[in-house]
Amino acid sequence: MNTEIILETQALQKRFTGRKPFFGEAKVVRAVDGINLKIRRGETLAIVGESGCGKSTLARLLVRLMSPSDGTVVYQGRNIANVPAEDMRHLRRDLQFIFQDPFSSLNPRMTIGALIEEPLLVHNIGDRQDRRAKVAAMLARVGLPASVIDRYPHEFSGGQRQRIGIARALITEPKVVIGDEPVSALDVSIQAQVINILQDLKEALGLTLVIIAHDLAVVRHMADRVAVMYLGEIVEQGPVADLFANPKHPYTAALIAAIPVAQVGARSAAAQLQGDPPNPIDLPTGCRFHPRCPHATEVCTTTRPALAATGPDRWAACHHAATLSLQGHAATGQTRSAAAQARFDLYRDRSADAARTTTPT
Structure with a gap:
């Protein structure tokens, strides 16, 4: 496995400030809040999470379609967060974006x-x-x-x-391509065709891919590693097969358990989330996930957990990652990730892809 880092973020932040009211202070949304991320040359990294977690903002920061409020974005050893516009224009030949x-x-x-x-x-x-x-x-x-x-x-x-x-x-x-949910608006057969094209081009051109997604079936099919985001933070990272089989964070387990499976009785009660994400302009103290977490304890309500190593190439931001038993969720993840893989295997045959592709008339 190639361990060379081609793109990296260090304490990356993006804050959006609302209009200041007549009384009081303006509200601030921390869309990206102190993210440290290393992207390896030649890999496909998927960034996943619910809508509003900040993953699309992070994608735009990686290619400087937005400027960060703080922190750095380092491409091949150079901080591109504050390079002059002319230099950035030249760098864009290497850093490209596919829109949703x-x-x-x-x-x-x-x-x-x-x-x-x-x-x-x-x-x-x-x-x-x-x-x-x-x-x-x-x-x-x-x-x-x-x-x-x-x-x-x-x-x-x-x-x-x-x-x-x-x-x-x-x-x-380019050397790095960022895809912001590039197949989310397409039906599943067309999704498979586009994903196969991206994978073929990645191999042919030696690309590094960063895919923003909320569909874990897509992620399971094409990613090498996964970073899970929740309210502006990365809460878990790891190789895709390992993370699906054995999630270390309750939020990851809940996302995996929610993968739809076309089978009677397949709906799982395990790891079902309660309620909606907190208001991003009024974040809870401590762990941001604790109001929805079935495993939260007192320390979760007061102390923000750091993203810490939980095994080889595995990281999780959870106070109880080392002791929390998610074995039931791991079995659910294995079953559902297999179903996700099967969903795309139906469209793997390249000749079938070509037969389904039509040209405009």
Whole structure:
């Protein structure tokens, strides 16, 4: 396993301050709150959690689509959190982003060829003929014919538009690609096609992938490691198979237990969460998860737990991670992760993928 760190965050924070009321102080949301994260060259890291946990904000901070309030983002030894705009423009050739909604990220007035070629123009890569050839080759890699090069985004389906977004992100041959829920808006068969494309391109181009997701079936299928977020913090990290089989944090166990399985009686009562996440502008003291945790004790209400090692390449932010028994949840995780894997195995055959892929008419 490659242990070289290509991208790293240190005490990374992003705070959003609301409008100051006539009386009192302005409210502050700590969307990302002191995150330390190391991303290894060539791996696929999944960042998961409920909506509103800060994972999409973290993704944008990693490529400086947002500037952090504090902390650093280090790419290949260089802090990119405060580099000049011109230097950041050059770095963006190596750091690319795939958006959740491909249609809103594609200019409707530009042809597909122009959209994919644009990053090459920005970075002065090749002449017109070379760029046209690169665009055609990239379209072929994502499963679209060169004949679509002069068509417009509205002429394509959602899955095809996501392929176009992937082609646009990869045309500069980046080293790191961040995907913000790149398949969440697609049905399961199209999800599998797009995921297979990403995995094939990762191997062919030597990419490092960071995938933001809330669907653990997707995560189980494609990730090497998982970081679990809750209210701006990472509460657990580990290799995907190990984390699914033996979660160390109650929140992770609850997420795994919630994976849907198409089987009568498969709904599990284990690790079911009670209530909604706390108000992010009025966070609880101590562990932020304790109001919903069935294993919380007094120390959880007063002392914020640190992210600490719980085994080889395993980390958890829980006061009771070393002693908490989640064996029942581990069995649930194994069953449900197997179901998640089977869900995507149905669409693994590349010839079936190609048969289901249609081109716009």
